Amino acid sequence: MITTELERLRAEALASLEQAETLDALKEWRVAYLGRRGRLTQILRQVGALPPEERPRVGAVANRIKAELEAAYEAREVALKEAALAATLAAERVDVTLPGRPVDLGGYHPTTLVLREIIAAFTQLGFQVVEGPEVEWDYYNFEALNIPRDHPARDMWNSFWLTPGGSEAERPMLLRTHTSPMQIRVMEKFRPPIRVIVPGRCYRYEATDATHESMFYQFEGLAVDENLTFADLKGTLYAFARMVFGPERRVRFRCDYFPFVEPGCDMSIDCFHCGGQGCRVCGGTGWIEIMGAGMVHPQVLRNVGLDPDRYQGFAFGGGPERIAMLKYGIEDIRHFYANDLRFLRQFRW
Amino acid sequence: MRVSLRWLNDYVRVDLPAEEVAHRLSMAGLEIEGVEKVGEFWDGIRVGRVVRLEKHPNADRLWLATVDLGDRQETVVTGAPNLREGVKVPFAPVGAKLIDPAQGKLVELKAARIRGIESRGMVCSEAELGISDDHSGIMLLPDDAPVGAPLREYLGDVILEAKPSPNRPDWFSVLGLAREVGALTGQPVTEPPAAYPEAGPPVGDLIQVEIADPDLCLRYCATVITGLRIGPSPEWLQRRLRAAGMRPINNVVDVTNYVMLEWGQPLHAFDLDRVTGRRIIVRRARPGERLVTLDGQDRLLPLDALVIADAERAIGLAGIMGGANSEVSETTTAIVLESANFHPTNIRRTAAALGLRTEASIRFERAIRPELTVPAVRRATALILELAGGQAARGMVDLYPGRKPEAEITVTAAQVRRLLGTEIPGPEVHRVLGLLGCRVEEPEPGVYRVRPPFWRSDLNIREDIIEELARIIGYDNMPTTMPAGPLPEPIFDPRRGLEEAVRDILVGCGLQEVLTYSLVSKALLDLFDRNGAPEPLRLVNPMSAEQEYLRTSLRPSLVNTLVSNRRRGEAGPVKIFEIGRVYWARPDDLPLELKRVVGLLSGPAGPRVWNQPERELDFYDAKGVLEALFWRLGFDVRFEPGTDPDLHPGKTALCLVGSERVGVVGELHPRLIDAFELRERPQLFEVDLERLAELPRNSRAYRPVPRYPAVEQDIAVVVAETVPAGRLVEIIQGTPYLERVDVFDVYTGPPLGAGEKSVGLGLIFRAPDRTLTEAEVRQFVDRIVRRLEREVGARLRT
Secondary structure (H helix, E strand, O other), rough: HHHHHHHHHHHHHHHHHHHOOOOHHHHHHHHHHHHHHHHHHHHHHHHOOOOOOOOOHHHHHHHHHHHHHHHHHHHHHHHHHEEHHHHHHHHOOOOEEEEEEOOOOOOOOOHHHHHHHHHHHHHHHOOOOOOOOOOEOOOHHHHHHOOOOOOHHHHHHOOEEEOOOOHHHHHHHHHHOOOHHHHHHHHHOOOOEEEEEEEEEEEOOOOOOEEEEOEEEEEEEEEOOOOOOHHHHHHHHHHHHHHHHHOOOOOEEEOOOOEEEEEEEEEEEEOOOOOOOOOOOOOOOEEEEEEEEEEEHHHHHOOOOOOOOOOOEEEEEEEEHHHHHHHEEEEEEHHHEEEEEEEOOOOOO | OEHHHHHHHHEEEEEEEEEHHHHHHHHOEEEEEEEEEEEEOOOOOEEEEEEEEOOOOOOOEEEEEEEOOOEEEEEEOOOOOEEEEOOOOOOOEEOOOEEEEOOOEEOOOOOEEEOEEEEEOOOHHHHHHHHOOOOOOOOOOOOOOOOOEEHHHHHEEEEEHHHHHOOOHHOOOHHHHHHHHHHHHHOOEEOOOOOOOOOOEHHHHEEEEEEEOOOOOOEEEEEEEOOOOOOOOOOOHHHHHHHHOOOOOOOOHHHHHHHHHOOOOOOOEEEHHHHHEEEEEEEOOOOOEEEEEEEOOOEEEEOOEEEEEEOOOEEEEEEOEHHHOOOOOOOOOOEEEEEEEEEEHHHHHHHEEEEEEEHHHHOOOOOOHHHHHHHHHHHHHHHHHHHHEEEEEOOOEEOOOOOOOOEEEEHHHHHHHHHHHEEEEEEHHHHHHOOOOOOOEEEEEEEEEEEEOOOOOOOHEEEEEEHHHHHHHHHOOOOOOOOOOOOOOOOOHHHHHHHHHHHHHHOOOOOOOOOOOEEEHHHHHHHHOOOOOOOOOEOOOOOHHHEEEEEOOOOOHHHHHHHHHHHHHOOOOOEEEEEEEEEEOOOOOEEEEEEEEEEEEOOEOOOOOOOOOOEEEEEHHHHHHHHHHHHHHOOOOOOEOOOOOOOEEEEEEEEOOOOEEEEEEEEEEEHHHHHHOOOOOOOOEEEEEHHHHOOOOOOOHHHHHOOOOOOOEEEEEEEOOOOOOHHHHHHHOOOOOEEEEEEEEEEEEOOOOEHHHHHHEEEEEEOOOOOOOHHHHHHHHHHHHHHHHHOOEEOOOO
16 A cells, blocks of 8 residues: 555665765755655655545655655755764864964063153153153253252262263263253143153263163153142152052152252152062162152253242152163163073063 | 261260161151161170180190180180280171171071080181171281170170262261251260370471462361371271271371261371472462372373372372372372362263262362361361371461351241241241251341251252251151142144154054164165165264164154064064154254154064965055154055165155155065165155144035935946056046045956056045936936046046
8 A cells, every 4th residue: 555655765775865965965865865856756656546535644654654755855864964063173173282383572672661661751741752852961961950060969970981081071961861851841841730750771970780771761750830849759769669660569768868948858668579588689678779860950940041039849760771670570780782682581570 | 989987976865776877868858778787696705715725636726715705715726827815806696696707698607626625616707797898817806905805895886888969068068968967866966086285396387389370279288296196097097097997007197087987078198208308388289280199190290180299290190099199108108188169060070081980079169168178177186096006297287278258048937938938936947957067047036047057068049948947857747738820821732742642543444662772883774775865863972883873763763673573583474663753963053953763563463373475565554654654643645656675675665745755665676675684665654743643634624414325336447557546546536426446456467468457446526416317327327438438548447
């Protein structure tokens, strides 16, 4: 009977499907059983020849078997596709432990990295970046900063001279020994309110050792207005210290002497290495000196034509190399400008 | 300045631990570079008296010393040559710690048998106690040393290494430091005794003094002592001088040094019998005048040097060093004791000109006060009478042409508040300034009239007084606020932004930033062409020939950096750049300081990697970096063949923005490669940041994203090898709808003829308003080929 034939076909088709190991074989199976000239189709065509009362029953059986075979086909197809993909993936495996194609990696000089950090901090505090000449007149480097010729304080800055006769020349020219001459140039050029930060190279006639270089960078800050106070100076430097060395930093201000400020001070931070207990980094004191600072000396204000009874302000300065040495644990300042690539390539963000 | 706390204690009570004293002083502005503890390890060491000294029975050069410690006696073996019965010595029992002078470290003393005799302890040298380096004999203690007393109580001390700032000459004296400590601790300060009998004839009968140049000698005081006897100073005085780093000489000279350390006033003793005519004249040196100073040097005196002269000749260099011809010697019996004040600048200049800086000159050049002369000379006279005997003349010479009215500084409470940002109450102002020795009047509330003490030459303006208030109260006790008030107008500086952008881009392109010295050697500079720069500026006082000239170009420094890294063994790629200044001299003005960026690429293209072929960095690597740089910065740059004396003539391109030359890229000239003995071909580029900053950036305009597809068409043309590829691109640029040209291939060799090359050009066409048809594109391509044919004789390769 036709239903028996259908059942037999079903069994045979399902068995044959199990044998289809490739997508091609599966396609052939589909053509053979479910195709337009496939065997199920052929049997179904006979249903029309059956007596009308048998048609619904046989038709129902035929449709059930067709649906079953189609479902089986689809399941088989999914399985085979997955297997094929798995095989492809397995074949395409690479050795991921081999190094990647190198991308060229440049790097910043540590002085640049630290200067950028410093400048970013002061920029947040409303300071503007300006630069000035490294070759200076004695007037800007010393005289206008309240360091007259033959003043013993000049011993604090041994200079490289460019004019014959050195400091004795009529108009002596030298390599600036600090960025402080820019205090004068800025106040000559701009009227208060002034808030500038000046990075740049400086030079000192000094024997070099682990903490001294004849060429180094400084950053100089200057703020002048009608009511800036010593308390504001402390606040500004305290904010800076926390931004650059961490929000938990404590600071300490000591009296110090620079001829172009009064009162003068230096700022230390508590040692971030030992937390103030005393260690090699801080020389056992628990404190690390970072900057010199003070209130702009009234004579300096007068030298640029500002009335000290109306204007006052503060100035500060520090060395980025020293800060870099502390932050990175560099033991010798002479590494900075020797440009050994083994040194330079170590510094990253 | 080395300061003994024991000495300090003579004038002010110091109850605080040494560390605390050092800390307070350093917070108040006196840098303390070190705290040296004398006797820290002296546990068990006591003062002993040698009661018996016998020969060691079994050794010629050893002695048996029996030492009385008050409660017991010990016998020890010693080899010291300077022991006598009755002397007092430091005695260390078994178990004490001593410095072994051979090793320089502490060792524990053990009982020992020396040639059969048991030695239970040691008598010690200064070196073993860590007092000095002297190990030539046993340290002999003064006769009044208390037998049995712990040595630390008797001799232990703390030495502070202080570094006074140039504005505080008073910190160059023990008394000045005592006053500072007194101000910081609230303890009263006692000045040392200075009274003495003036038993001799009037001083004017013994010496006549004249100041010929009163502009340079502000004050001259002198006493005369006759009938004294020169000899060694007592042990306590010698010890204090040694601890301060000075060498004891004799009782008179030692007293002058001692009082200088004590009061900060340099003193000098002349042998009265060697002062010709018993006249002293303070005058400028005569042209060509010479003086043999106490250090034995025969010196030609500079013009304007101030001398102390007698009736005939110079006998001293004022404020710096005495003359050998009037030196106090063993036979001296009468002295003139000088206590004067000289012009600071003159002393500084003379000392500098002679290269002779002395304890006296460093004090004078810091402008010590003329008021110091009298108490210092009285104190020294009293001490000399005590130690060397003799008779002081009645009265003293005191010429004071430089007298100035007493300084008075007015400060108001409002000014204090305005500078410090906080109020300091009136009573606090009086208390603090009083501690410092200032006399303060308050004629109306909040107005302070301050007269600083005579030893404070640094207090001159109201800010000085305000600093005193702040530092004694403590900077850390001042408030901390953030600045208020208006912010300044913005400053526009296109160069700064440009410089930072260039730095970021070049690092992004894989280059390492370097920063090299601005100072270079002439030899290095001269290897390179001057390239339009003026002669380099030379330092008058260079530290070395390596750093003698201000660079006029960054190129030498960059090549030098390559060379030094190769020398250190760097074998990989070197890709570096520097953004820095060059210094171009100008007549009668500061030099121009011009910002440049120079890059250098050399060596292998990368590290050795398993899947990449090895190759050397070449011209196109450097050019690629420059292309990226200009593209990122937004400049339309053109590269043209050109020359540069430092670069290979066939491998040099000039960078042009419009008609402005902004940079150059090329291979280092073989002449320079040879000069540096390099075995590689460095590629160099240089960009003039100054010029670039002035040029407009023209690639900032937005163009709408295209709506219609592009048509791509590749062609290959054959041209003479001498025709630059850039020329082909230039010719066809501007063809309608041509969006982009890529040179994707360059080929020479068969089947092409000799001197020919084929250039593959990828053309991309696009119209903004429609899709281009194949026919249209074919037309454009034909037009391009015809133009190339006409301009450079190109033919289409098929």
